[in-house]
Amino acid sequence: MLLNFNSLGIWKWALLTITVLTAAFLLMPILFIAALSFGSSQWLIFPPPSWTLKWYGALLSDPRWLEAAWTSFRIALIVTFFSVLIGLVASFGLVRGRFMGRSTLRALFMTPMILPVVVLAVALYAFFLRIGLNGTTTGFVIAHLIVALPFSILALTGALEGFDKSIEDAAVLCGASPLRAKLQITLPCISHGLFSAAIFSFLTSWDEVVLAIFMASPTLQTLPVKIWATLRQDLTPVIAAASTLLIIVTVLLMLIAAAVKKGLKA
Amino acid sequence: MAMVSLAKPDNEKRNARRRPVLSRDFVSILPALLLVLVFFVAPVLALLSRSVTEPVFGLQNYIALLGSSTYLKIFFNTFFVSVLVTVISLVIGFPVAWTLAIMPQRWAMVVFAIVLLSMWTNLLARTYAWMVLLQRTGVINKTLMGMGVIDQPLTMVNNLIGVTIGMTYIMLPFIVIPLYGVIRKIDPAILQAAALCGATRFQSLRLVLLPLAAPGMIAGALMVFVMSLGYFVTPSLLGGTANMMLAELIAQFVQSLVNWGMGGAAALVLLVVTLSLYALQLRLFGLAGGERT
């Protein structure tokens, strides 16, 4: 009864109300920001007195914002590459291996995902100060790789567990070398896992704030660091414009992910 | 038959040669393992060790940390806000997950998309939105004053109200999504059986649905609570310096005060609480958390 939508009676309306209100609560700030980024008021008056594109103009003509965005993009791409590569190789070992302590290793690989990121940030900051990686692209990449790798391993071990190894064995018996069988048969079969690993890794790095704050230097900062630094001074609508662009990137990636998922099902 | 005796030692050699094949799987884990050991385990352990070695060897940092009312207030704030956020997320999240699990598929997809969108929207963008929405001249105050509910603007930023609202916004998806999975897996026939046994709707909810969903709720709640304890960005932007939380304190020790000893000590406190709660979750639900139980 309680799990049949139409036999809930009055409860149905109570539940629907809560759900609609919650959905509105979740959606409102996002729409609000998008609206404000086109509003003319410096003081973020809502509804805006008139509409304008000047904040986008300010954003896109400021080389510091553009450079931060480029830095973010570059770092996220490198992180994605290594996260998927290392994660893929490790997932094969984790799923197929028969050695002791496999589940312990899995748990260890997941820890960066569950540990408070501020602890990792402070620890890496100390370490990088000592070995001179602070404020370098390498430092950024390593820091983000640590938090992206769990997502990658999670997606890829999941995909590999769902993949019937007999298919790869069949390719090997057909005469393909183990490597060739993996590249030509297994990888296409787990492509959905590869896509999720890539998208999650990219978004993890692209959106990451806390590690980036500690890794950044005045000459090298990512978009989130730039927003963070600006935000601590004032709430300028330029941030609304930057945020809206970030949201668009997210929505695009989500749509791609959904399309890939759908395409694989069809 | 003479061939057999010739072939035998060769055969044994061959079998011995093949044994290392097993460890090739281990070799493939090495890059990830090295990365995690060198850039995660070692630095974290190094940081923690500084809490008992700086400035001199001893427990002075922990005594200072636990003996000062300023720091105790920060611990209390952190704990209080985390409990509040967890409870509110559960109270809102359960009915939403329940509705999502049973409402017509098409509408459920729309709500689900909104949940995912909010979850994946840049954290700073979301926090920025709440800073603007909640400020004294913000939309919420203006609306409430326009409706005549209040005549003075409410202070909702730079205090724990703002932090709680902002954090709840962020944590809600982490309750809704796993709980949705748990409720989806409950067989509706069980509740039909409860109704046939004569249970009222409320009895069915209290005696059947809630207990069945409880593992998912506990798992989600633990996760949200742990994440809240260590949250950095939202508390520091919405809470202001007067209402610091633990993660911010750690950052401040290290960045502004350059006090690695105290920073390490505070980090250890956070780590111990976090890891013991995760150990509890692992004990209760296994590695996959509530989603796959």
Place this chain on the structure above:
Amino acid sequence: MTPFLQITGIAKQYGPVMAVKDVNLTVDHGEFMTFLGPSGSGKSTTLYILAGFEQPTRGDILLNGKTILDTPSHKRNIGMVFQRYTLFPHLSVGENIAFPLKVRGWSKAAITERVRQMLSLVRLEGFEDRKPVAMSGGQQQRVALARALAYDPPVLLMDEPLSALDKKLREEIQHEIRRIHQQTEVTILYVTHDQEEALRLSDRIAVFSKGVIDQIGTGQQLYNDPSTRFVAEFIGDSNFIDTDVVSVNGRFARLALANGAVIDGVPTHGTDFRQGRASLLLRPERIDLRLGKSEGVLPGAVREITFLGNHVQVSVDTQLAAPVDVRLPFGHAALGGLAPGLDVSLDFKIAETHAFQLEDRVPAS
């Protein structure tokens, strides 16, 4: 002459578990050999050792007199059809069959021609461009068969390829496999736990039990002359009756039944019956049933009559420990007046019975 395929003393140990203890087997060129046994009997492990996915702890495998254990799987040139569907899901049927040929560097024209031939062999002409997901399980396994045979492997391994299919489809494809075997003369090693499938397909059957082969022979040999109680149980239906061994005379024994009757000349296959007890095999379909008490060896009373289509199963209470099952063909003379509780007597030819060790089977040597 060198045997075509020879397996000598193969053993496989996983940690403390011996999955395969000591398997010895010789297979002729073009033979259809089935490995029959319950799960965990070592039949699949032996097949996987042949495929090169597992390395034996001991023993050797010779193909045309040369060991294949040093050759990695992908160079063994062996074909295999798996239990689960293993078509490459992202490739079309044609591309699936072409895959082993591409790997071998065949020319495009040769590949196209071969794919066409193989599709006609498995009677799936016109399916080249289908994706595996758009095919039934039976069709997928036929494509898998075509793929495994495309490169003319000397040996084809089949690991319970039909276990996921329903009964009717299974019989249909069994016919196909039989036909393809005759057409290609490929040597087939076929694993199954289904005795009917084994009997229908094979030239010879190797019955696996607990990591060894209990007996190798044609289906008839296994049925008529099982060398162990396990084989007798696995092939055909069986009643086992505990008896006391009175004496052993060469390969025959004199046994005393619990009701006092003594029978002489029971085939023993050389078992020595050290404990003094033996298990007597009576095939339900080899027992005759007569109404009334007569001079038959086993008097009893009808306990239950079950109609099973083309035959009737009668369960008879005797003075022995457990009831004896008798299978009577439909239309048998005794069936007319048969009712539960009636006195009957059972008769059988002693030459068709077998005596086995009571507890543990003697491993085939």
